[in-house]
Amino acid sequence: MKTRITELLGIRYPLVQAGMSWASSHAALPLAVSKAGGLGVIAAGPMYPDALREAIREVKAGTDAPFAVNVPLYNKNSATYLDILEAEGVKVIIASQGGPKAHLKRFHDRGVKWLHVVTSPEHAAKAAEAGVDGLVVVGAEAGGHPPAHEVGILVVLRAVVKAVHLPIIAGGGVADGYGIAALLALGADAVQLGTRFLMTPEANVHASYKTAVQQAGLADTAMVGKASLPIRMLRNAFATEYEAAYKSGKPVEELNALFGTRTLKDAALDGNVEWGKTEAGQSAGLIDDIVPAAELVERLMRELKAAQQDLNGKLA
Ligand SMILES: Cc1cc2nc3c(=O)[nH]c(=O)nc-3n(C[C@H](O)[C@H](O)[C@H](O)COP(=O)(O)O)c2cc1C
DSSP states (O other), rough: OEEEEEEEEOOOSSSEEEOOOOTTSSSSSHHHHHHSSSBBBOOOHHHHHHHHHHHHHHHHOSSSSSSEEEETSTTHHHHHHHHHHHOOOOOOEEEEESHHHHHHHHHHHTEEEEEESSSHHHHHHHOOOOOHHHHHHHHOOOSSSSOOOOOOOOHHHHHHHHHHSSSSEEEEEEESHHHHHHHHHTTTTTEEEEEHHSSTTTTTTOOOHHHHHOOOTTEEEEOOOOOOEEHHHHOOHHHHHHHHHHHHHHHHHHHHHHHOOOOOOHHHTOTTTSSSOOOGGGGGOOOOOOOOOOHHHHHHHHHHHHHHOOOOOOOO
């Protein structure tokens, strides 16, 4: 398998375990995925700087395969995170929410590949102009922070592919190899899966979180926080409370205050899946098992081959 992303990053498969706060804010999940031939991603977002340094060292000690660190640039620790990444010699950075320009020269001088998360062709063109090495594009199906415009990956990806000529990792709504085949067909060079990798023993979330995702149906997620930057999460008691407040036309400040009363940590660490921000994508409705990450990588690649053969059969 050879795409612009496998070539750029030196990975065996065009497959990325999406950075997920808490779930991949440690070494175990990224290490397992990178060892298996995909790109494992440590999500720095909620980590103490020392914990991030330790996790990077653990992944490096466990494999020579490439891995990445996801850094949300708005995070109050982002400058410290970037210093750690430089000191530890991390080769791939996936940055989200914030401009890349100020950091690129520093990391390019050290041979680091900088990928940037974007949600529109305009945003993609800006990142390309700044000089990033590749893009991560997600659609409204995605868990975590989908685009506020609520356009699905089928449309967003085509728009970005037409707007820029950079290598692209696409995601949102993908739970199996058939979804991977679909996004590769649309022009992606690799595909990232978040919620699917959340459902592995290695993912660092409470058992109740995984059970809730396992039980979720196709329509059991909601975009919550529409007054500012929305998240996609399971439709639980908190989502229902927020939606009711939003629909009743409460002022933005009040809605934002309500949004801030709960966290992803409540669900991920404490297992409060009813009142926490239990982030998950629409793909939750397609997932009904918990599978070791390495086994999942192999299964996804078998399904991708099967999808390719099905398509060849249909189009022959
Ligand atoms: C629990 C959870 C936490 C997430 N945390 C982050 C994060 O810290 N940084 C980020 O850029 N994206 C984050 N995301 C988004 C993922 O990187 C990815 O874009 C998304 O999961 C893809 O959609 P899928 O879940 O349908 O596969 C998170 C997603 C989930 C489900």
